[in-house]
Amino acid sequence: MLDILFYVFSAITLIAAVLMVLTPNAVNGAMCMIVAFIGTAALFVLLEAYFLAVIQVVVYAGAVMVLFLFIIMLLDVDKGEGATEYKDKLTIGAAAIGFLLLAMLVCSAFSGSHLPEPVLTAVTENPEVFNGGVPFTTSSKSFGYSLFTKYMLPFQVAGFLLLAAMIGVIVVSKKHDVAED
Amino acid sequence: MTVGLNAFLIVAGLLFAVGLLGVTLRQNTLVIYMSLELMLNAVNLAFVAFSRYNGTMDGNLFVFFIITVAAAEVALGLAIIVALFRRRQSVMVDQLNALSH
Numbered sequence: 001m002l003d004i005l006f007y008v009f010s011a012i013t014l015i016a017a018v019l020m021v022l023t024p025n026a027v028n029g030a031m032c033m034i035v036a037f038i039g040t041a042a043l044f045v046l047l048e049a050y051f052l053a054v055i056q057v058v059v060y061a062g063a064v065m066v067l068f069l070f071i072i073m074l075l076d077v078d079k080g081e082g083a084t085e086y087k088d089k090l091t092i093g094a095a096a097i098g099f100l101l102l103a104m105l106v107c108s109a110f111s112g113s114h115l116p117e118p119v120l121t122a123v124t125e126n127p128e129v130f131n132g133g134v135p136f137t138t139s140s141k142s143f144g145y146s147l148f149t150k151y152m153l154p155f156q157v158a159g160f161l162l163l164a165a166m167i168g169v170i171v172v173s174k175k176h177d178v179a180e181d
Numbered sequence: 182m183t184v185g186l187n188a189f190l191i192v193a194g195l196l197f198a199v200g201l202l203g204v205t206l207r208q209n210t211l212v213i214y215m216s217l218e219l220m221l222n223a224v225n226l227a228f229v230a231f232s233r234y235n236g237t238m239d240g241n242l243f244v245f246f247i248i249t250v251a252a253a254e255v256a257l258g259l260a261i262i263v264a265l266f267r268r269r270q271s272v273m274v275d276q277l278n279a280l281s282h
Contacts, residue, residue, distance in 0.1 A: 002182040010192045017196055017219055021203035026211055033215050036196075040222055043192070046182065047233040049241055052248075056225075059248055064218065064255050071259045072211055075266050077273075095205040099198055106194030110187040117185045118234040134238040146242050158249045165253035172260040175267075 006046055013039030026072045030065055037061040048123055051140040189230035196223035210262055210272040214255075221251050 016035035023029050037060045044053035123136050134146045147155045196219060203216030225244045232240025266272050 003184050006182070006184045006188065010188075014192065014195055014199065017199040020219070021199055021206065021212075021216060026209055029212055029215060033219070036219065037222065040196075040226055043189070043226060044229055047189070047229050049229045049233065049244075052225075052229060052241055052244055055245070055248055059252055060218075060222070064252060067255060067259060068211065068215060071263060075211075075263070075272060077209060077211065092206065095202055098205065099202040102198040102201060103195055106191060106198060110190045110194065115187055117187065120182060120234065121236050136233060136236045136238055136241075142238050143242070143245065146238055147245075151242055151246075154246055158246055161250065162253050165257050169256050169260040172257070172264050 002046060006043070009039050009042040009046065012036075013043065026077055027069065030068050030072060033068070034061050034065050037065065048136075048138050050138055051143055186230055186234040190227060193223045193227035193230065196220075196226065208273045208275055210265075210274060210277075213274070214258055214262070218251065218255065221247060 013036050016032045016039060020029045020032035020036060023032060037056060041053040041056040041061070044050075044056060123138055134142050134150070200216045200218075200220035200223060203219065204213050207213055207216070225247055228240040228244045228247070232238065232244075262272060265277070269277060271277065
C-alpha cells in the first residue's frame with residue numbers, strides 16, 4: 001500500500017514540476033509549483049517526517065508561493081510585450097540535452113544493484129536520547145531538543161538571518177529616486 | 182514500506198534535473214526563481230530520505246534550517262526582482278543584458 005502511495009506521489013510531484021517548467025503562463029506555473037510542494041510534503045509523510053511535512057505545507061506551499069503569486073500579479077509580467085517566453089532554438093536544444101544527460105546520470109547511478117540498500121528500522125514515538133546524537137523519531141519534541149542542544153548556534157544564526165533578511169527587504173524595496181543615487 | 186533509499190534518491194535527482202531545466206530554459210526571472218526553489222526542494226527530499234534510512238535526526242534538522250534560509254532568501258530575492266522591475270521595466274533575462282555588451 002505504502003509502495004503504491006510512493007509511486008503515486010512521486011509521479012504527481014515530477015509531473016507538476018515538469019508542467020511548472022514548461023507552461024508559458026507564470027501564474028499557472030506557480031499553481032503547478034504548489035502541487036509539487038504538496039507532493040513533496042506527502043513524500044515527507046511517507047518518510048515519517050511529519051513535522052517537516054507540516055512545515056513544508058505551511059512555509060513553502062503557503063507563505064512562499066503566496067509571495068510568488070503576489071509578485072507575479074504585481075508585476076503583471078504575462079502582459080508585457082517584447083520578450084519571447086522561450087529562448088532561441090540552440091538554447092532549447094542545449095537545455096534539453098543537458099536535462100536528459102542529468103536524468104540518465106541520476107537513473108543509472110541510483111538504480112543499479114551495486115549500491116547499498118539500507119533497511120528501514122521501526123521508529124518509536126519518543127525514545128531515550130543517547131549521547132551520540134538524537135535518534136530518528138516521529139515526535140516534534142526531538143526537534144526542540146536538538147535545536148536547543150546540538151544545533152544551538154545554527155538556530156541563533158538562523159534567527160539573526162531572518163532579522164537581516166527583513167531589514168534587507170525593507171531597504172531594497174524602499175522607493176527612492178533614480179537620479180538621487 | 183519496501184521502497185528503498187535509492188528510489189527516493191532517483192526522485193530527488195529527477196526533481197533537481199527538472200529545476201535545472203527550468204533555470205536554463207526560461208526567460209522569466211520569476212519562473213527561474215521558482216525553479217531554484219524546486220532544486221532546493223529536491224535536496225530537502227534527499228536529506229529527509231537519508232535521515233530516515235540512517236536512523237538519525239540530523240538530516241531532518243538540516244532540512245529545517247534549509248527551509249528557514251529559503252524563506253528569507255525568497256523574501257529578499259523577490260524584493261530585488263521588484264526593484265529591478267522598477268528600474269528596467271522588465272523581468273525577462275534577455276532584456277537584462279546590460280553586462281553582456
